[in-house]
Amino acid sequence: MAYFPAFLKFDDKKILIVGGGNVALEKLEHLLDFTHNITLIAQAYNEATMALIQQHRLTHLVKTYEKGDAQGYDIVIAAVDNFALQEEIYLETRQYPCLCNCVDLQQYCDFIFPSYVKKGDLTIAISTGGSSPAVAKQLRIFLSNLIPNNIVEFLEQMKNYRKTMPKGKERMQFLDQKAKEYIQSWRQTDENKKQ
Numbered sequence: 001m002a003y004f005p006a007f008l009k010f011d012d013k014k015i016l017i018v019g020g021g022n023v024a025l026e027k028l029e030h031l032l033d034f035t036h037n038i039t040l041i042a043q044a045y046n047e048a049t050m051a052l053i054q055q056h057r058l059t060h061l062v063k064t065y066e067k068g069d070a071q072g073y074d075i076v077i078a079a080v081d082n083f084a085l086q087e088e089i090y091l092e093t094r095q096y097p098c099l100c101n102c103v104d105l106q107q108y109c110d111f112i113f114p115s116y117v118k119k120g121d122l123t124i125a126i127s128t129g130g131s132s133p134a135v136a137k138q139l140r141i142f143l144s145n146l147i148p149n150n151i152v153e154f155l156e157q158m159k160n161y162r163k164t165m166p167k168g169k170e171r172m173q174f175l176d177q178k179a180k181e182y183i184q185s186w187r188q189t190d191e192n193k194k195q
Helices: 022-032 047-055 083-093 133-146 151-164 169-194
Strands: 015-018 038-042 059-062 075-078 099-102 115-119 122-126
Touching (some): 015 022, 022 038, 038 047, 075 083, 083 099, 115 133, 122 133, 151 169
Parallel strands (some): 015 038, 015 075, 075 099
């Protein structure tokens, strides 16, 4: 069965990452785009992971994962090479009201990490449901190159229009036209580059 695409609000969510190596680092880098309420547990951390922990003043414990460590977290990510430990963490989290992701065991994932493009308030998630992470990656690169960086400023303008204009059909039509013109300007820019 396919994964349902959803955007989660992390404002009041506590996240636990079990692991301190490269896989944990990759998940940490993604999560830091959206929250800093992250705790890590690992016997050891690589340099890059430790640098991010220190830069963002994240809570981290240097220890072996023990049963009960996942309790109280809303999202638990098992990013360790030990498959038996990943399975153990997943089965334990069934007791708690949380979502779990075991990075190498898709059958033990309540959710997956999509490839994504983030520019200001714009976030586009891409997933192949595990069929081809390489395709998702290439689509991310393509979309990232396609979408101009000035979208950040454009979205701020659109947000201001929504705040200042009275609700109704006129506002809806105005905003729709603005968005249409903005997207069409990408094609014109692309065509000018080709000439």
